[in-house]
Amino acid sequence: MLQVPIYLTVFFVLITFTTTALFWWVLKVSKNAEQQPKWSRLFxxxxxxxxxxxxxxxxxxxxxKHLNALPPRIAVLGLIPPLVVIxxxxxxxxxxxxxxxxxxPSLTMLHVIRIPVELVLYGLFLAGTIPELMTFAGRNFDILAGLTAPLMVYWVWRPPAFRRNLLLVWNVLSLMLLLNIVIHALxxxxxxxxxxxxxxxxxxxxxFPFSWLPTYVVPVVLFCHLAALRQVY
Known part of the structure; x- marks a missing residue:
């Protein structure tokens, strides 16, 4: 087992299930009420x-246990399957x-989950299990996407008009922040x-449970960006 404070483990488990709850909410407020129950059950x-x-x-x-495997086991067994689904x-x-x-609005609001994720990453750095460069004290600025998500919901849908270009730019920049930390993590x-x-x-x-970050939380966040970009581009 990984030697980290138990509160970090419990906190990240809660974050993971909060991500699930947030995306379930995204489905519940979707525009296709007839198909929503089917997609909710599938998800x-x-x-x-x-x-x-x-x-x-x-x-x-x-x-x-298989650190010398190429490609890395976590990429084959944890990252690629969600990407195939997307x-x-x-x-x-x-x-x-x-x-x-x-x-x-719901796709945008889900990104607030990135705030507690970054707090956990900083805790893992202090515990000696990830490098500082993967935190907001290093090269990871992903927390900015989480902090600005509620502001985007307010600004973009503030009357008198929907600001499509602003949402497009925010999604592109936030997606770049996500890719930045993924690349550094690898x-x-x-x-x-x-x-x-x-x-x-x-x-x-x-x-466990931090393997859920690249294999579940990151794919959910990535999908929300891509689904939003499909609508606004």
């Missing part, structure tokens, strides 16, 4: 199965209708291709 069922699978793999050491939604007509039914992990943070590598995400 909740798929989420709990996926979270359970990732917890099992983490406890079995599927990620931290790509499928963009390719299938039913997926496109589903994304277009989601409301932009380059700081103790894999054969590690390029950063050799003195204090990124090991936390290889253990």
């Amino acid at each position: 909740l069922g798929g989420s709990f199965l996926w979270l359970g699978l990732q917890a099992f793999l983490s406890f079995q050491g599927a990620y931290y 790509v499928a939604l963009f390719l299938l007509p039913s997926g496109k209708r589903f994304m277009d039914s989601l409301t932009l 380059l700081a992990a103790p894999f054969p291709l590690q390029q950063l943070a050799f003195d204090q590598p990124n090991v936390a995400v290889l253990y």
Whole structure:
């Protein structure tokens, strides 16, 4: 087990299930009321199965026991499957209708979850399980997306007009912030291709429950950006 304060573990578990609740709310306020129950069941069922699978793999050491594997096990077993689902939604007509039914205010508001995530990352840095560069004290400015999400909901939909260009720019910039931390996290992990943070590598995400961050929380946040960009671009 990863040696971190128990409050960080409990806090991150709560963050993960709050992410699930927030996206369930995104579905509940969608414009397609007839199809909403079906998508809600699919999301909740798929989420709990996926979270359970990732917890099992983490406890079995599927990620931290195979650090020399190429490509990294967490990429193959944890990152690629959610990305395949997202790509499928963009390719299938039913997926496109589903994304277009989601409301932009709810998709934007979900990003507040990035604030507590960044607090956990800072706690993991203090515990010696991730490098400082992965926190807001280093090269990770992802917390700005979470802090500005409520402001965007206020500014963009403030009368007299909907400010599409402002929302487009915010989503692009926030997506770049997300990609920035993902890239740094991969380059700081103790894999054969590690390029950063050799003195204090990124090991936390290889253990439960923090493996849920790259395998679940990040894909949900990524999807919200992409679904919003599909509507405003």
